[in-house]
Amino acid sequence: MGLPNSVSAITINDVCGSGLKALHLATQAIQCGEADIVIAGGQENMSRAPHVLTDSRTGAQLGNSQLVDSLVHDGLWDAFNDYHIGVTAENLAREYGISRQLQDAYALSSQQKARAAIDAGRFKDEIVPVMIQSNGQTLVVDTDEQPRTDASAEGLARLNPSFDSLGSVTAGNASSINDGAAAVMMMSEAKARALNLPVLARIRAFASVGVDPALMGIAPVYATRRCLERVGWQLADVDLIEANEAFAAQALSVGKMLEWDERRVNVNGGAIALGHPIGASGCRILVSLVHEMVKRNARKGLATLCIGGGQGVALTIERDE
Template structure:
């Protein structure tokens, strides 16, 4: 056998992970482009590994759930160039909807594990402000979806799938609202305690504001340092006054669903050779990643299929997970997943989740990776997991080990 084919699987280590603050849709980043958000985190993550030659980067893999308009044109490569990385560094944009950012981390780690690269960047960017609607700028659903009952779930809006889960798992409005309040409480406490400071790279930007009285253009400088979505004034009473959004007699509201958001994140992964060569300190080791399919009309239950699969691949039990980032697409689906898998609530989203902190779709997996690896470092936990449901009926889960 050719010796070139005899390559052993090697470990992939995370040596840096950072993100922007997450903004509400049409919030503080309403005039900031998604490719600029991406360029910012790419520059910031490289700055966290001083001395590492950027020319060694094998590829930059970027998740984006709606890679069109301002985040089209292979936004990964655009971000690489805007960040000032060498022209020799390539970039690819990938899309697995809400798991795009985590998929980018897994794909980057795979390239290192297989020996195809020694340095990789995984990232995600999404501006929901620039979206014309949740299904993209031009929606053309295959007519066959509506012709057969077994395919109709593909066309369901995400909110309607949450209503299906709430109904099938018998999760009432009160439970959903209470879960949402707790998400905000934990997020506000984490922000006040400074727990996100290590993972956030503040973003300075300028806004051009016309003065209608004088006809002059005023430039305002801003610095985004904290997440914008968490609210201390949220209560069960205030959420209880909100009307259902997706079904007249439903239970899913804007208050117990994830926020539409803008944000970006980047994760720097290297091989053991690079760790030693540049004297880098690893934050975590990438362990494994798994995806699984479920019926599209109850897509929120996807983690129930993906999590056991990932745990089996890495050979650990659920009880060994010290930290679980379970993306809160909707309170109903998060509660259903926690119920079916009997997840320990104390270890799920200890700093709050997407209901409070936001969900910039394709960026969320990379954002939550930054939260997880820094959280494990701070808490001293060993194993952590990131999991989420995915549109059209899928679930994803990734496992990481603190070093």
Template sequence: MNNVFVLSAVRSAIGSFDGSLSLLEPIDLGTTVMREALKRSAVDPELINSSVVGNCIPTESRSPYLARVISINAGLSHNSSALTVNRLCGSAMQAVISIAQSIRLGDTLFGIGGGVEIMSKGGFLSSDLRSGKRMGNTSMIDMMVAVLTDPFGVGHMGVTAENLAKKWNITREMQDEFALTSQTRAKNAIDLGRFNDQIVPISIKKKRENVIFNTDEHPRVTTAEKLATMKAAFLKENGTVTAGNASGINDGASFIVMGSEEATKKENVQPIARLVSYAISGVPNDVMGEGPIPATEVALKKAGLKLKDIDIIESNEAFCASFGCTKRTGARFLHN
């Protein structure tokens, strides 16, 4: 199978709920970020014949056509293909994997994968009105909350984090400590400009002027004492998961351009990385945060590597309770 190389990788800064990106449509944000990814890759857009975009929450009439509209608006040919995928939190990652699979199979020479979500603009669904509501009240479904709710009856995803905390004996103090470390690292990285090269500045119209948004706005300075005062968000009795040790609701977009080894050499474009392996694993829905355990094990096995061979681990988790997974696999989070 073909080797897969990464040619560019960019993202928007991450906006808070009802924050700087909240008034943008996903298609518009996605177009801006995809266009920059294409530019940085130095690949002729005419040669990129496949795009896959991850997205979960419908926001407007164009949502079903999201990947196609973004790719055409960003400069890809009408002869290229486009696909929108939904793997919830892993949608953008699935988009990247789908492009990589297509390249490995020889169906695609160059492709672009990524995702966009404006959770702030998540729509409300009123299916009762399709055939008309003759009498009585009607209700609406908040599609943003819907994607955060387990469909098998467990409740909010925060409850699954509580289940993990109980199963792995992850205390409130441990979660708060991890949250403080994460927030501190994010703040330090922002102050040092570590993310500057990967962020695409977004022009946002506010009142009568355009403002450039280029800095993650969700990280916030906090202390152990402040985190300790926060109330449990999902379980009233003996709850450990709070707004302080769980992820926020955010808006953003990211895209990666990839190509086969042969195509990359032929077009004389410089890769920045090689995709070695990937893995997807399922776990019981009531402890969904355990997913990284089997996925990590499979990814390492496919690559012929062991955990001790990995120098840096980036773990994106919604809840600090999920770091019980890293305890299980023996991962070490670097503190420098």
């Protein structure tokens, strides 16, 4: 089972935006007539990221050698300012006046929404169960492991700041380190009709922007505005929004700038609860958005993410009435 060797493939390295950028490139390929059907998405195994011996090829001289954690170096480090990406969330908290209390309350809400969605089975349609062998037994993984059943305001308040001893960003109000994968099948309307396949949604517009790397988390504001301008929508026209929660401070800063209706955003929780496997998150939020739009018979949707290093991406979709 699977794709034949004759099918070509490409890997996208756009950090947090990879999964959504893959959909954009797939859209372009179909529009340009280079492909009829494209499977696009992303995956990440953060738990398996290796430590790297950087001087192994040239040979270590006298003295100690250093192992580099590729998880942090490749995915969680701002190369422009030479600090952890979490520091950019502290920058946003100060820039936009986002208190520790607001961040913890946002994180708790994300956990509660995700837990309620899991208990109600709202993710069942979008999750493909994975079977693994463990100690001679077959285990079925069909539920996200990250959401906390014991999350509480008191527990979040007890956590120490993670990146600045006087700061407000903690392990509890930031997204977590996770493994994950997501994918979608894309094709033209004509091809879907020829194959008699249902169309769940249509991609209407895509946008990517660059911002100050020190404030990378605010990029979804500008990506969203550009994307909406390209499709001719107002933010009030959008029925549902999936905005990746890199950090509560980041998500709250974006919401403050865009002044969107929080009741339409991440209705089943976000990355603070569900996790943020970097390469997968862009497609994951799009998949969650599509399925929730189907359940609610919603017509217009928006997915957006910030990208470490100072970028942002956004994509709009529409379903037929």
